[in-house]
Amino acid sequence: MKGNQDPNAAETGGLAPRRLAWRVLEAVAAGAYADNALERELAKSNLAPLDRGLATELAYGAIRQRLLLDAWIDAHGRLKANRQPPRLRWLLHVGLYQLLFSSRVPASAAVNTSVELAKEAGFARLAPVVNGLLRAVARARGPQESQGAAAVPGILPHADAAPALTGWQGLALPEAEADSLALRHSLPPWLATQLLQWCRPEEAEAFGRSSNTPPALDLRINRRRTSRAEVLAAFGAAGLTARALDDQAWGLCLSEASGDLRGLPGFAEGHWCVQDRTAQAIAPLLAPQPGQRVLDACAAPGGKSTHLAELMDDRGEIWAVDRSESRLKKVVANAERLGMASIQGLAADATELLELRPQWRGSFDRILVDAPCSGLGTLARHADARWRIQPDTIAQLAELQQRLLERLATLLRPDGRLVYATCTVHPQENREVVAGFLANHPSWRLVQDQQWWPAPQAGDGFYAAVLEPGTDTTAGGKGSGPA
Ligand SMILES: C[S@@+](CC[C@H](N)C(=O)[O-])C[C@H]1O[C@@H](n2cnc3c(N)ncnc32)[C@H](O)[C@@H]1O
Secondary structure (H helix, E strand, O other), rough: OOOOOHHHHHHHHHHHHHHHHHHHHHHHHHHHHHHHHHHHHHHHOOOHHHHHHHHHHHHHHHHOOHHHHHHHHHHOOOOOHHHHHHHHHHHHHHHHHHHHHOOOOOHHHHHHHHHHHHHHHOOOHHHHHHHHHHHHHHHHOOHHHHOOOOOOOOOOOOOOOOOOOOOOOOOOOOOOOHHHHHHOOOOOOOHHHHHHHHHOOHHHHHHHHHOOOOOOEEEEEOOOOOHHHHHHHHHHOOEEEEEEEOOOOOEEEEEEEOOHHHOOOOOOOOOOOOOOOHHHOHHHHHOOOOOOOEEEOOOOHHHHHHHHHHHOOOOOOOEEEEEOOHHHHHHHHHHHHHHHEEEEEEEOOOOHHHHHHHOOOOOOOEEEEOOOOOOHHHOOOOHHHHOOOOOHHHHHHHHHHHHHHHHHHHOOEEEEEEEEEEEOOHHHHHHHHHHHHHOOOOOEEEEEEEEEOEEEOOOOOEEEEEEEEEOOOOOOOOOOOOO
16 A cells, blocks of 8 residues: 555555454453554554554444444354354454445455455454355445445545445345334444434434444634634644634634644644534533632543633632542643643542532532533444443433432532533433432522534534522432432
């Protein structure tokens, strides 16, 4: 491959990025987080930017599409996917993903590279199985070259582009609506079933599509250091394409960014940070004022703490609390880079703050509870998340979210404002948590709440509720108080 700096890749016609993606799939199957596994493998490799992009797309894409890729193995393999030797199953996924989702990798390249990898890994005996299965799937899909595929091995459409092909075409779909939804969008069946209970079929379809569309890279401009126009100009001068976000005055979207963002113009100077466009809508809901005392109770890595500081012109007292000491270090590093002196970090369990700091009772003007959640609004961003979450995870999270809200509400001033937010679309973690809280605290008022659904043009899925106390900031309220 032209311009490739990896000698192995050059020798073997694009094997290196596919091999790397295969390793990531194996690591994730063994329990690793997809982003950690990919980062580790990329750090060990010497891939050129184009091949890094391919490896990333193949790894994340194949992990997202696991259920659908398994269905193809079930339909054309002699053994069902879950009976295949695991390494072979993941190699087949890398090959299948290219066949089904890339209009630019010719079928022959997807098949041949997979066969080569099988041989190289000592599976020579299984190479004919790989060859036979992938060719059977390619036949079931019809001729790809005739669908306008460019014959450029290793080049996939840019992340912003919708997949040219629908990965399930050629596969018999199950009759049950939820099973069909699960298969077509590679969603866990329990989630597909629940989605159809919460929303209309077309909304569930849109959720499925957006959960498989690689997200855009959004940035928030640090208004205390620069302007959006200056950052756009600096990116333009560096040959990068960025555009201002319509609905976020300080947001912009960066296209074609890959590799280490720390090398981009303005990073070291603290001119911007990475933050999804919907996430940029959360801190302003608190309407924080300079000089106020603010608590960000689940703060790491600090996207919203630093946003609060920007909105307050870095004047006031912002306590950034997080249970994870290591994650809290990221808050401190981000605050330093962006130049926000009003932020103080505290590693603590936010449900215990009242015991740890009794003097904090009723003392905050603003409290943000950006609660730990299932992240169902960010499935596209976290390729493996959908396979980790189970229905009972949701119930456990909802219990923690309820406890956080109950306990943290006691720290708010009677004339203060609290925002409860998550990046999930599950009603049990959102409206039901808030409804439970309001039932316990009848004097509190729901000023507004909103569910943002994830969409490629609209960012991550989020929920936020703006709450004000009236006169009641007592702990526990009626009925189910904190544990
Ligand atoms: C959704 S993330 C917060 C994102 C952050 N607000 C931002 O905008 O960058 C949730 C955070 O809650 C933290 N967390 C989980 N349980 C907690 C608890 N009991 N007390 C404090 N923090 C907790 C996690 O470590 C995680 O960093």
